Amino acid sequence: MNKDQEGEKIVRTTVWSPGAGCHGGCGVKLHVKNGRLVKVEGDENHPWNQGRLCPRVLALTQYVYHPDRLLYPMKRAGERGEGKWTRISWDEAFDTIEKKLKEIRDQFGAESVLFCQGTGRDIGGPISFLAYAYGSPNWVQLGLAGQSCYTPRLAAMFATQGDYAVLDAGQFYEKRYDAPEWTPPKCIIVWANNPVPTCPDAFHGHWVVECMKRGAKVITVDTRTTWMASRSEIHLQIRPGTDGALALAMAHVIINEKLYDKEFVENWTFGFDELKERVQEYTPERVSAITWAPKEKIINAARLYAKSKPASIHWGLPVDQCPEGTTVAQAIAHLWCLTGNLDIPGGEVIARPAFGVTTYPFSSHELTALYGEEFVKKLTGKRIGAKVYPMVANFRGWAQPDMAVDQILTGDPYPIKAAWIQTTNILGGQAADTRKHYEALKKLDFNVVVDTFHNPTSMAVADIVLPAATFPEKESFRSWWAPLSVVVPAIKVGECKSDWEINLELARRFNPGAIRYKSVKELINDRLKPAGVTFDELAAEGSWMMPPEGHSSKPYRRYEKGLLRADGKPGFNTPTGKVEFWSKKYEEWDLDPLPYYDEPPESEVRTPELLKEYPLVMATGRRSSVYFHSEHRMIPWMREIDPDPIVEINTKTAADLGIGDGEWVYVENRRGRIKRKAKVTPTIHPKVVMVPHGWWYPETDGREPNLFGIWDINCNQLIPTGTQSRSGFGGGAYKTTLCRVRKLEKER
């Protein structure tokens, strides 16, 4: 913290969650005057963003001081959905929640309470902490069909490589692109992701642009012609959901043309011959017919990627949302192993939480380390989905979301009585089959919503609403890869409390014997111990620190140095000690040990009759630079840039349907229909429409039946639940359902 002119102080901190909304990581300088945030500047000394910032953080003052922000705890005064609330004190809120949830625990068991979060933000840490203190194994991204967001990719990497890997843009080095250890990738496959408006999974999207400036050639796999696709050597405009087939065809070319890294495959991998045999059925000819991508382009893409070294793949969430997401992820991950690009400069670098500090448990191992093996094991037995899906039982701590919503409705095998819903707008956001989730949540005896604004979920189902602090208001920490960083408080707004603060207080009440921390800072300092640093020390250093050379969370080639395995031997943290093309873990989990392709639940191949009625593929979820999922629609500077819920429809398709640019249309299938404004463009495939998700109108009536307009515009009403992969993870059909589009005569 330093003083600037005119009594303005500047606080250097790290961005994570409310405010920016995103997966975080950027360094910022918060300008504070008389206790009020007046301006945000990028921190040029922070290696993550080097002074740069996205529009959402630059509009932070409009978010933090928005007139609609929740500023104090409230309890419901009328019926659910009536929008009547009474202000209460934090003491009353905590007392009520403690009493109610203890009653439920006594009567039905702790597992009858769901602890619901949204995407991967500064919530996984505090909410799993609360769930485990309370004693519930049901930590869940409720609504996210198939848990189809990064977990399938993480599971595939964990099973086959023993670790997670990401595109290497020098992010593990303070000097970044100038670090002597780093080399830019010569080729990057941007696979099912648009890095420009997004910073997914602890990766800043524009790092790809910096690699391009340094010579990286790009191959884009996307059903849309994105900006990135327009700058690519090869654009594979594939049918949504067919990514697995494409990956297997590329492996076919790489193996059969002997373009793989023989030395790496020989010394560091297991199951190559089995993989070789498996990929034979995925010829470029056959896969061209499956994916719509021309055969020559598939072959050329495989050659360009395999002949460039180092080369890297930057992938996105559509991989998880493919049918059999965990096997699609496996197939793609095999490409970087076949080509020997794992943990080398400019390749796919192994990513571990910085210094081994756990903020957000990414594996069962981390949960066990935090909460004890016996306790975690006991809870896992009761976790929803764990008995059906060995991967759900053995990888991470998530309950299976499709089964969780069904269990609320059926009470089978045990009743669900309450939901703790923290910074997730289930009904306006990730929930597939929105109506089913609405009915399920309504059925529960007690719901608490913690958030920054009222939203369709809080209005429809909350009994108690708690105001969450934004990142400039909170103390937190972050080890999502590197650097290790802390979130430093600069201001106070209303009576808002951070997620950590709220959950620590309740955890102490639920489990006074086990929770010894008296303050959030004490908890953070305890968790920071592996790094030998305290919160205050990191805050004084500008809020971040990189792991040193030789640490297992620092690249490169750790498999040669014995830095990956607990026994200190060279190799990978897998059962065979090698990268497993034929996965022992998948075998143990009753899954095909080798990757394969499966058709989407609705498609031109699987359901040709349905296609006659609904001839277009509805892909949802394209990102906007100014929104994060269902957030920011109420921020004036954001909304003016992206004002309407649109549907992207190809110029020729629109002409055939008599739809003009800017006209309102219905997008519909057997599950329902929504209204959207047509954006007529050549950039989307003629047989696909793109429907951005997360839309609600904060400016309209929040009460029932309107609920900020979700029943009119929320595209997830058209998405089914229950399409999860055989592993339990992946397969949410957010990008592959069939639909039709027709003109709406009257505007909304």
Add this chain to the structure above:
Amino acid sequence: MARHGLLIDYEYCTGCHTCEVACKQEHNYPVGKWGIKVNEIVLETFDKITIDYIPFPTDLCNLCVQRTKEGIPPACVKHCQAGCMMYGPVKELVKTMEKKPKTVLFAPR
């Protein structure tokens, strides 16, 4: 003082809207007022689709004189996520332009 300007390398401008909002924050411009505005140009050539973005400094752009006199780059240039904007004397920027295709130089004032 020599004329200053903005050089934009539109090979790398991704259309992320950072410059627009950085400018709005810096000058506290309300909704509907822009110091810089990103234009999207989507065209179909004979064999492909091209997508380009060009940020255009408007009459409300003062080249962030309040910042540059302190030695700080204009808000848009500093925060540009693609790092594709340069601020400086036009004479200097032209030298960069001679070497780099897909650039455009604005001298708004």
